[in-house]
Amino acid sequence: MKITWVQGDKSPVFKDALWVREEVFTKEQGFPAEIDYDEMDQTAWQLVLYDEKSERQESSKAIGTLRFFLNEAGEYQIGRVAVLKDYRGQKLGKLLLKEALKKCGVLAKSDTVILHAQIAAKGLYEAFDFKCVGETFLEEGEPHILMKRSLVLGKIPAELLDRSKKILFIAHLAIGDFTYLQNCFKAFKEAYPHLKMDLFIEEVRCTSDAKKWPFLKKYSLYDWAETCDFFNKVYRENYSPALRAASIQEAKLENYPIVVSIETLASLNGAGLAREIAGDKGFAAGMDIRYKWYQLAQKRDLKNLDALIEVVKPYQGKARHISDDYSYWFAQIGGVQMFKEDQYPFVNIPEKWQVHAKAQLESFGVKADQPIVFINHIAKNPRRSWKLDQVRELIELMQALPKWQDTFFIINGIPEIFPEIENLIKTHQLKNTKPFSALDNFFELPAMLKESDLIISVETAVMHLANAVHVPVIALMRIKTLEWVPLNSELTTLIFTPKRADVIADIPASRVIENLPENPKKG
Numbered sequence: 001m002k003i004t005w006v007q008g009d010k011s012p013v014f015k016d017a018l019w020v021r022e023e024v025f026t027k028e029q030g031f032p033a034e035i036d037y038d039e040m041d042q043t044a045w046q047l048v049l050y051d052e053k054s055e056r057q058e059s060s061k062a063i064g065t066l067r068f069f070l071n072e073a074g075e076y077q078i079g080r081v082a083v084l085k086d087y088r089g090q091k092l093g094k095l096l097l098k099e100a101l102k103k104c105g106v107l108a109k110s111d112t113v114i115l116h117a118q119i120a121a122k123g124l125y126e127a128f129d130f131k132c133v134g135e136t137f138l139e140e141g142e143p144h145i146l147m148k149r150s151l152v153l154g155k156i157p158a159e160l161l162d163r164s165k166k167i168l169f170i171a172h173l174a175i176g177d178f179t180y181l182q183n184c185f186k187a188f189k190e191a192y193p194h195l196k197m198d199l200f201i202e203e204v205r206c207t208s209d210a211k212k213w214p215f216l217k218k219y220s221l222y223d224w225a226e227t228c229d230f231f232n233k234v235y236r237e238n239y240s241p242a243l244r245a246a247s248i249q250e251a252k253l254e255n256y257p258i259v260v261s262i263e264t265l266a267s268l269n270g271a272g273l274a275r276e277i278a279g280d281k282g283f284a285a286g287m288d289i290r291y292k293w294y295q296l297a298q299k300r301d302l303k304n305l306d307a308l309i310e311v312v313k314p315y316q317g318k319a320r321h322i323s324d325d326y327s328y329w330f331a332q333i334g335g336v337q338m339f340k341e342d343q344y345p346f347v348n349i350p351e352k353w354q355v356h357a358k359a360q361l362e363s364f365g366v367k368a369d370q371p372i373v374f375i376n377h378i379a380k381n382p383r384r385s386w387k388l389d390q391v392r393e394l395i396e397l398m399q400a401l402p403k404w405q406d407t408f409f410i411i412n413g414i415p416e417i418f419p420e421i422e423n424l425i426k427t428h429q430l431k432n433t434k435p436f437s438a439l440d441n442f443f444e445l446p447a448m449l450k451e452s453d454l455i456i457s458v459e460t461a462v463m464h465l466a467n468a469v470h471v472p473v474i475a476l477m478r479i480k481t482l483e484w485v486p487l488n489s490e491l492t493t494l495i496f497t498p499k500r501a502d503v504i505a506d507i508p509a510s511r512v513i514e515n516l517p518e519n520p521k522k523g
Contacts, residue, residue, distance in 0.1 A: 016062035024082035044069035105335035108158040152331035155307035175461035189230035220442035272301035357447035371520035
């Protein structure tokens with residue numbers, strides 16, 4: 001499918017839109033042809049959806065359309081939504097509506113969108129947060145209802161985004177953060193394809209201790225970020241004060257017209273860095289962090305920004321998810337409209353690392369039909385970690401079950417604890433068990449996860465990556481971190497700590513046993 005936008009009624013694309021409208025509204029629904037084209041078409045934005053896969057057509061075929069324009073009240077008004085009969089049932093109406101709302105957000109001429117919905121189509125629009133206003137009315141003899149929704153518009157002026165050629169984002173990123181923020185960066189690039197998008201990755205562990213530099217230099221997130229084709233440049237060497245200073249100077253020489261910090265750690269003072277790099281001429285935006293009363297310098301830096309971004313999306317209640325907050329950030333930045341399906345995590349694993357994972361499993365002695373369980377027990381925060389002895393207990397309990405007795409177990413761990421894992425395996429004679437770590441490249445991890453049949457993970461990025469590679473996961477979580485629940489409820493089994501103050505180690509192995517899937521093999 002190909003989506004094409006055009007404004008006005010002078011383009012051949014508009015003729016394709018008229019053809020679809022005639023097929024649906026005039027020939028199929030029986031509306032008079034003379035009422036279809038009107039003066040609004042002269043300035044309206046027209047979207048046309050083409051089928052490029054039709055074997056019967058030498059050229060692409062127009063199959064769907066809609067238009068929108070600014071009405072007299074200054075609202076965006078969507079109308080003339082039509083999909084050819086043979087192409088219905090493929091959610092193309094939803095696709096058209098999503099693209100229209102995204103376009104409205106980027107143009108940023110109004111924060112309100114209305115439409116006159118046929119009663120039969122009301123449910124489609126309600127799924128996109130449109131609300132009914134008033135009573136039903138007849139339009140050309142057909143019952144309709146006025147529906148309305150609001151948009152979050154960007155705080156960066158639309159004309160500045162339109163005329164600029166590049167933008168810099170500043171972020172401190174853990175792998176779990178990037179699992180969801182990646183979608184937001186991708187959506188921003190799709191909304192503003194003309195902008196070169198650069199990323200300055202802050203390193204909270206920045207240190208003068210040279211002994212730590214080799215480890216920090218190989219932080220696996222850099223591998224992932226640098227493969228994302230929506231980034232033009234990644235400033236990644238910020239793990240020492242000297243290197244960070246050099247990166248800042250390099251960024252200042254770029255003369256970025258727009259610099260946006262999405263730092264939420266108060267210790268990093270993203271507002272100050274955004275203003276420093278943007279200088280006096282650039283537009284600087286940052287997170288509206290609530291500093292302590294005594295953090296006067298940070299508060300001053302906030303006041304020097306051109307725009308402030310709210311950290312938490314309001315009015316979510318218990319349904320709050322971290323991906324909703326991230327999407328809200330980018331709506332505030334540039335009017336980027338994201339929907340639930342746009343927030344689902346993904347990871348594009350290079351073929352090289354998929355081959356590498358298969359070869360590694362073969363070297364472990366894993367048989368072709370043998371179930372594989374990947375266990376991740378460790379997190380940076382000890383409160384989010386399981387004890388290694390609990391991993392041992394879980395493996396022994398699973399191997400005692402007939403369905404799971406032939407399973408191959410992979411224990412994930414950082415290189416520093418490899419000897420401890422190997423000693424555990426040897427001491428307790430755990431059969432079909434090997435330690436694993438992504439030593440050379442980030443993609444070793446998702447590639448191995450993809451080969452697994454079940455993932456059991458504490459509250460880390462691994463449980464989100466499990467969703468990204470579409471493998472069932474049992475996630476061990478603290479009840480106070482509900483906003484970090486993996487998005488795919490069908491693939492995710494959640495086991496929470498009994499109390500809010502509990503740590504992950506308070507979850508016994510027996511609770512994992514109680515929640516094992518019926519079939520050891522995925523799918």
